[in-house]
Amino acid sequence: MSLLQVEDLAIHFGGVKAVDGVSFSVEPGEVFSIIGPNGAGKSTIFNLISRFYKPTRGTIRFDGQDITHLSAHQIAPLGIARTFQNIELFDHSTVLDNLLMGRHTHRSTNWVQDMMFLPKVRRAERGHRQKVEEVIEFLELEAYRDKLIAGLPYGVRKVVEIGRALAMGPKMILLDEPASGLSVEESQDVAYWVEDMRRDMGLTVLMVEHDMGLVNQVSDRVLAVANGEPLAMGTPAEVQADPQVKAAYLGTEVDA
Numbered sequence: 001m002s003l004l005q006v007e008d009l010a011i012h013f014g015g016v017k018a019v020d021g022v023s024f025s026v027e028p029g030e031v032f033s034i035i036g037p038n039g040a041g042k043s044t045i046f047n048l049i050s051r052f053y054k055p056t057r058g059t060i061r062f063d064g065q066d067i068t069h070l071s072a073h074q075i076a077p078l079g080i081a082r083t084f085q086n087i088e089l090f091d092h093s094t095v096l097d098n099l100l101m102g103r104h105t106h107r108s109t110n111w112v113q114d115m116m117f118l119p120k121v122r123r124a125e126r127g128h129r130q131k132v133e134e135v136i137e138f139l140e141l142e143a144y145r146d147k148l149i150a151g152l153p154y155g156v157r158k159v160v161e162i163g164r165a166l167a168m169g170p171k172m173i174l175l176d177e178p179a180s181g182l183s184v185e186e187s188q189d190v191a192y193w194v195e196d197m198r199r200d201m202g203l204t205v206l207m208v209e210h211d212m213g214l215v216n217q218v219s220d221r222v223l224a225v226a227n228g229e230p231l232a233m234g235t236p237a238e239v240q241a242d243p244q245v246k247a248a249y250l251g252t253e254v255d256a
């Protein structure tokens with residue numbers, strides 16, 4: 001069974017059809033990328049899946065459950081985590097604290113138990129720390145653990161943002177342009193991490209990305225969209241060979 005099933009998804013902002021008639025499924029353990037020119041509707045598809053936007057039409061099913069009408073805070077505990085195109089971290093907190101905040105979806109204690117620091121709270125806290133330390137090791141963030149986000153280079157902040165999503169322990173991670181603004185070397189690191197997320201963590205990855213080198217390297221399948229509508233779906237090579245995709249990218253580099 002597919003982990004994510006999106007059917008006939010649409011959202012219209014006044015007269016703008018930001019997304020219209022988009023359907024696709026993502027299989028467990030798959031790396032699935034959405035590509036398209038600027039303003040094609042890619043981030044809007046992410047905002048619909050992560051429930052920041054309400055669709056005008058269509059359904060979204062995750063892990064066998066209809067999530068179309070759930071709120072954003074209800075879907076994180078189901079196992080969907082995301083990153084944002086414009087990094088959304090707490091600038092005046094440390095890397096460690098930002099990653100621990102990613103664990104909040106797993107809180108099973110209440111504030112009275114927290115105040116009394118009961119054994120259940122201590123156990124939960126230890127579990128959260130352990131998960132966060134695993135993420136720090138996985139993303140090689142040891143040197144930055146106690147540093148404030150505000151003082152970190154852009155590339156490191158992007159990695160911390162991925163870390164915050166991973167700390168949630170999701171089944172599926174949504175990466176919104178993980179390579180934007182990164183150097184070639186840093187983008188290559190992202191490619192390795194995406195491959196490791198799938199292999200070592202068993203994660204399913206849904207990615208929006210302009211960097212076709214990264215898309216080609218890590219994606220099993222690609223969906224190309226333009227003007228909110230689906231153009232083609234298939235392997236990276238199939239999609240790039242599609243005449244409609246070529247036309248939509250006229251003047252834009254598709255071949256990496």
Ligand SMILES: Nc1ncnc2c1ncn2[C@@H]1O[C@H](COP(=O)(O)OP(=O)(O)OP(=O)(O)O)[C@@H](O)[C@H]1O
Binds near residue numbers: 017019037040
């Ligand atoms: N909240 C909103 N209100 C009105 N229009 C919106 C809103 N969000 C997105 N749009 C419009 O929907 C269209 C798709 O935007 P979207 O940001 O999803 O494109 P994108 O493919 O992610 O582009 P980029 O690659 O530049 O990030 C654009 O025309 C945009 O102006």
